[in-house]
Amino acid sequence: MKTVTLKKSRDFSVIRRHPWIFSGAIAHIDGEPESGESVRVVSQDGDDLGKGAYSPESQIRVRMWSFDSGVEVDEDFIFSRVASSVGARAYFLAEGDTNAFRLINSEADGLPGVIADKYGDWVVCQFTSAGAERWKSVIVDALQRLSGCSGVYERSDVDVRVREGLPEVTGLLAGDEPPEQIEINEGDCRYMVNVREGHKTGFYLDQRDNRAIIKTYANNADVLNAFSYTGGFGIAAVTARAATVTHVDLSESALELAKSNTALNTCEMENSSFIKGDVFEVLRKFRDQARSFDVIVLDPPKFADSKGRLMKAARGYKDINLLGIKLLKPGGILATFSCSGLMTPDLFHKVVSDAAVDAGRDVQVLQRLQQACDHPEGLCFPEGLYLKGLLCRVI
Numbered sequence: 001m002k003t004v005t006l007k008k009s010r011d012f013s014v015i016r017r018h019p020w021i022f023s024g025a026i027a028h029i030d031g032e033p034e035s036g037e038s039v040r041v042v043s044q045d046g047d048d049l050g051k052g053a054y055s056p057e058s059q060i061r062v063r064m065w066s067f068d069s070g071v072e073v074d075e076d077f078i079f080s081r082v083a084s085s086v087g088a089r090a091y092f093l094a095e096g097d098t099n100a101f102r103l104i105n106s107e108a109d110g111l112p113g114v115i116a117d118k119y120g121d122w123v124v125c126q127f128t129s130a131g132a133e134r135w136k137s138v139i140v141d142a143l144q145r146l147s148g149c150s151g152v153y154e155r156s157d158v159d160v161r162v163r164e165g166l167p168e169v170t171g172l173l174a175g176d177e178p179p180e181q182i183e184i185n186e187g188d189c190r191y192m193v194n195v196r197e198g199h200k201t202g203f204y205l206d207q208r209d210n211r212a213i214i215k216t217y218a219n220n221a222d223v224l225n226a227f228s229y230t231g232g233f234g235i236a237a238v239t240a241r242a243a244t245v246t247h248v249d250l251s252e253s254a255l256e257l258a259k260s261n262t263a264l265n266t267c268e269m270e271n272s273s274f275i276k277g278d279v280f281e282v283l284r285k286f287r288d289q290a291r292s293f294d295v296i297v298l299d300p301p302k303f304a305d306s307k308g309r310l311m312k313a314a315r316g317y318k319d320i321n322l323l324g325i326k327l328l329k330p331g332g333i334l335a336t337f338s339c340s341g342l343m344t345p346d347l348f349h350k351v352v353s354d355a356a357v358d359a360g361r362d363v364q365v366l367q368r369l370q371q372a373c374d375h376p377e378g379l380c381f382p383e384g385l386y387l388k389g390l391l392c393r394v395i
């Protein structure tokens with residue numbers, strides 16, 4: 001087997017069970033591994049550290065499959081990883097409270113670069129690393145057998161593939177084509193999901209628990225759902241008898257789906273409004289009009305995708321949080337999020353507290369929020385915690 005030898009003192013993170021080996025940590029490679037080929041990883045002293053998948057074009061040159069050098073990375077190994085991952089979601093399968101959840105969450109499930117989300121009878125996948133790509137057919141076959149789905153659809157149209165030297169691809173991988181839209185439910189909430197064109201694999205499943213939290217504050221409330229996408233939080237609020245829900249998003253098509261998702265859940269359409277616009281501008285306009293809300297959700301897209309952009313992103317987060325805090329009635333609830341992996345929970349906390357200081361309001365943190373448990377974070381892989389939020393009461 002081809003072997004990757006690490007530089008002296010660069011084996012520390014692998015010993016700490018971190019699954020990424022950067023190109024700069026590698027002393028030499030015996031042989032020329034192909035894209036996605038399994039390699040043995042050894043320390044400078046010749047200690048076996050495990051097996052990983054080789055990515056010749058990526059800065060992340062190896063992603064570890066296992067820290068046990070005795071394992072054979074073969075079809076049985078990959079199948080058993082998928083089985084363990086799907087098995088860990090047995091609760092969701094059995095509970096029936098929702099029919100949409102994540103089956104495989106990449107590194108945290110021992111399958112770096114593999115995302116698989118279940119939407120009703122379909123599974124939608126992303127393969128974002130060379131190792132994942134190499135084992136694609138085995139993974140798809142395992143998913144089909146283990147989840148009992150009607151079809152597996154691929155949404156590998158993500159730019160990280162380019163860094164792996166892989167083309168962006170979408171399309172049916174197995175079974176039947178998914179319908180134009182798939183209906184999912186979360187408790188008593190129903191949503192239509194477009195798995196071919198929607199964000200990520202179609203829907204923000206990672207916000208499920210946080211949508212449920214918003215429901216507990218929604219009764220009779222005026223709710224602002226900023227960066228609404230297809231309605232997620234706002235529709236949860238509608239089903240929990242919000243007085244009014246105002247969705248704001250730049251995307252016409254997302255708002256169209258938010259509208260039909262609202263209609264799917266209530267006949268009182270007049271209580272929901274859908275504003276196409278830039279949240280930064282709309283919130284300023286609301287401030288000038290002295291509008292106020294009982295509950296505000298701020299769930300923006302990733303503002304920072306590189307370290308260089310982090311400070312600019314922090315200013316963006318501070319701006320919207322400042323405006324959001326100002327728009328809340330006394331005792332109002334702010335659920336504010338960042339899905340930028342580079343924005344650490346501490347930095348996010350600092351940004352929101354700076355916004356509170358500038359707004360001149362006292363703010364309590366009621367709960368620290370994160371991605372739902374079907375999106376686990378590997379304990380030795382902090383990069384896996386990308387979604388963080390604060391549930392606040394603004395006094």
Ligand code: SAH
Pocket residue numbers: 199203204207226227228229230231232233248249250251254277278279280299300301
């Ligand atoms: N809260 C949503 C997910 C938000 S994704 C949910 O739970 O489903 C981010 C959304 O922000 C996208 O729909 C995108 O169209 C929108 N967006 C990005 N920049 C924006 C801006 N400046 N103003 C308004 N919407 C914006």
